[in-house]
Amino acid sequence: MQKEIKRILVKLVFFLGTSFLIFLFGLFPTQVQKYYSTGFYPYISSSLRYISSIFSFAIGDILYVLLIGFVIFKTIHFIKKRKTLKKEHRFIVPLQVLNFFLILYIIFKIVWGLNYSRPSISKELGIGNEKYSVKELVLLGDYFIKKTNDLKLKQTKIPVYSISNLENNSANAYALMEKKNSLFRYSNPCLKSVLNPWLVSKIGIEGYYAPLSGEANMNMNLPDFVKPYVSCHEIAHQLGVAYEDEANLLGYLTASNSLDINYQYSANYEMLRYILFEIRIKSPEDYKTLHDKLSLGVLADFKTEKEFWRKYNGEMFGYMDAAFDSFLKLNNQKKGTDSYQDIVIWLWNLHKKELKVKG
Numbered sequence: 001m002q003k004e005i006k007r008i009l010v011k012l013v014f015f016l017g018t019s020f021l022i023f024l025f026g027l028f029p030t031q032v033q034k035y036y037s038t039g040f041y042p043y044i045s046s047s048l049r050y051i052s053s054i055f056s057f058a059i060g061d062i063l064y065v066l067l068i069g070f071v072i073f074k075t076i077h078f079i080k081k082r083k084t085l086k087k088e089h090r091f092i093v094p095l096q097v098l099n100f101f102l103i104l105y106i107i108f109k110i111v112w113g114l115n116y117s118r119p120s121i122s123k124e125l126g127i128g129n130e131k132y133s134v135k136e137l138v139l140l141g142d143y144f145i146k147k148t149n150d151l152k153l154k155q156t157k158i159p160v161y162s163i164s165n166l167e168n169n170s171a172n173a174y175a176l177m178e179k180k181n182s183l184f185r186y187s188n189p190c191l192k193s194v195l196n197p198w199l200v201s202k203i204g205i206e207g208y209y210a211p212l213s214g215e216a217n218m219n220m221n222l223p224d225f226v227k228p229y230v231s232c233h234e235i236a237h238q239l240g241v242a243y244e245d246e247a248n249l250l251g252y253l254t255a256s257n258s259l260d261i262n263y264q265y266s267a268n269y270e271m272l273r274y275i276l277f278e279i280r281i282k283s284p285e286d287y288k289t290l291h292d293k294l295s296l297g298v299l300a301d302f303k304t305e306k307e308f309w310r311k312y313n314g315e316m317f318g319y320m321d322a323a324f325d326s327f328l329k330l331n332n333q334k335k336g337t338d339s340y341q342d343i344v345i346w347l348w349n350l351h352k353k354e355l356k357v358k359g
Contacts (some may be wrong), residue, residue: 004092005092005095006092008092008095008096008099009095011099012095012099012102013097013103015099015103016102017104018102018104018106018243019102019106022105022109022110022114025114025117026109026114026116026117028117028119029117029118029119032115032116032117032118033119033124034115034116036114036118037114037115037118037240040187041112041114041115041240043313044110044111044214044238045112045238045239045242046110046187046188046238047214048186048190048213048215049187049189049190049214049215049238050188050190051190051213052190052213052214052215053188053189053190055197057192058192058193058194058195058210058213058215058217059215060192060210060212060213060214060215060217061194061195061196061210061214061217062195063210063212063213066162066211069287070278076100078093078267080246086150086206090119098251107212108211111211111212111214111241111263112209112240113211113242114210115240115241115242116242116243118240118242120246121183121241121246121249122246122249122322122342122346124183125181125183125249125253127249127346127349127350128206128349129203129345129346129349130345130348130349130352131351132344132345132348134282134283134286135296136348136352136355137275137279137280137282137283137348138279138286138290139355140265140275140289140344140347140348140351140355141272141275141276141279141286142290142293143351144268144271144275144295144307144347145272145290145294145298146192146227146293147211147268148265148268148269148272148294149293149294149295149297151261151264151265151268151294152265152295152297152298152301153297154261154265155262155297156222156259158262159224159262160224161220161224161227161228163192163193163218163220165172166191166218166227166228166231167189167190167191167231168189169228169231169258169260169263170189170191170228170231170232170235170254170255170263171186171189171235172258172259173187173232173254173257173260174232174235174254174262175217176257176258176259177254177257178199183239183250184239184250184254185239186235186239187239189235190214190215190238191215191216191217191218191231191234191235192215192216192217192218193217193218193220194207194208194217194218194219194220194254197219197220197221198221198312200219200221201219201221201222201311201312201313202312202313203310203313204309204312204313205219206219206222206226206230207219207230207231207234208234208237209234209237209238211297214238215238216231216234216235216237216238217234218230218231218234221308221312222308223301223304223305223308225262225265225269225301225304226266226269226270226305227266228255228258228260228262228263228267229251229252229263229266229268229269229270230251230270231269232251232252232254232255232263232264232267233248233251233252234247234249235249235254236250236251236254237250245341245342245343246342247344248271248345249343250272250276251267251270252270252271252343252347254264254267255267256268258356269301271343271347272298274341274343274347275344275345275347276290277341278290278341278344
C-alpha cells in the first residue's frame with residue numbers, strides 16, 4: 001500500500017510540475033505565438049485532422065461520451081464502495097482524481113488550449129481596435145444592409161449542403177485566403193456533422209470544435225444559408241483561433257472573400273446580425289430605420305432562422321428577436337448601452353476608410 005501511495009505521489013508531483021510549466025509558458029503570448037501557435041500546434045492539428053478524416057462520423061463526440069461515461073462509472077463505483085474502503089484508500093482516491101484532471105488539463109493545453117494565450121488575431125492581421133460612435137455604427141449597419149441586400153439579389157438558389165460540400169467549399173475558401181496570409185493555411189480538411197443535431201440544436205449550438213480529435217463539428221439542422229459561414233468559423237478554431245469573436249473574424253474574412261456567392265452572403269448576413277444587435281441596444285430609433293431597409297429576401301431568411309430557433313431553443317429565439325424584430329423590445333440586456341462586441345469593432349476598423357470616403 002505504501003508503494004502505491006508513493007507511486008501516485010510521484011505522478012502527482014510530475015503532473016503538477018508539468019501543469020505549472022504550461023501555465024507559466026502561457027503568461028508569455030509572444031513566445032506562445034512563436035513556439036506553439038505557429039510552431040508546434042499546426043503539426044498537432046494537421047495530424048489529428050488526418051486521423052479523424054479516416055472516419056466518416058464525429059469521433060470527438062464518441063470520445064467525450066466515453067470520457068463522461070468513465071467519470072460517471074468511477075463516481076458510482078466509489079459511492080458503492082466507500083464504506084468498505086480502508087483509510088489509505090480515502091487518501092489515495094482524491095489523489096487519483098486530481099491526477100486524472102491534471103492529465104486532462106495537460107492534454108487539452110497541448111493539443112489546443114494554449115492558443116488562448118496567443119496574441120489577438122486582429123493584431124496579426126493588422127486590424128485596429130478603434131471604437132466607434134453610434135453614428136459610425138449606424139453607418140456600418142447601413143453599409144452591411146446594402147451589401148447583404150445586393151448579395152441576396154445575386155443568389156439564384158441556396159444549395160442544400162452536405163457535410164462534404166461544406167468541407168470542400170470551405171477548404172477552397174481558406175486556400176484562397178492563404179495566398180494573402182499564411183494564417184489561413186488549412187491542410188487535411190476535416191469537417192464533421194455532429195452525431196446528435198437535435199440535442200445540439202436544443203442546447204442552442206451552431207457548431208463546435210473538438211480539441212481531442214481535431215474535428216470541426218457542424219450542426220447540420222441549421223438553415224442552409226447559415227452553414228457556409230458557420231463552417232468557416234469552426235475551421236478557424238481548428239487553425240488555433242480560440243476566442244469566439246476572433247473565430248468570427250476569420251470566418252467572415254474567409255467566407256466573404258470566397259468566389260462562391262452563397263458564402264459571401266452567409267458571411268455578410270451573419271455579420272449584419274451582430275451589427276443590428278448592437279444598434280438595437282445603442283439606438284433603437286436608428287435600428288428601426290435600418291430594419292426598414294432590409295430586402296424581403298433577407299427578411300425572409302431572418303424569419304426562417306428565428307423559426308428554427310423557436311422550434312429548438314427559446315433563448316436563441318429571444319436573441320434573434322432582439323436582433324431582427326423591430327416590434328419586440330429587448331429585455332434583460334445585461335451588457336447595457338455601453339456594450340461593444342469585438343467583432344463589430346473589427347468590422348468597423350476593416351471598413352471605416354471606405355465608409356468615411358462614402359460619407
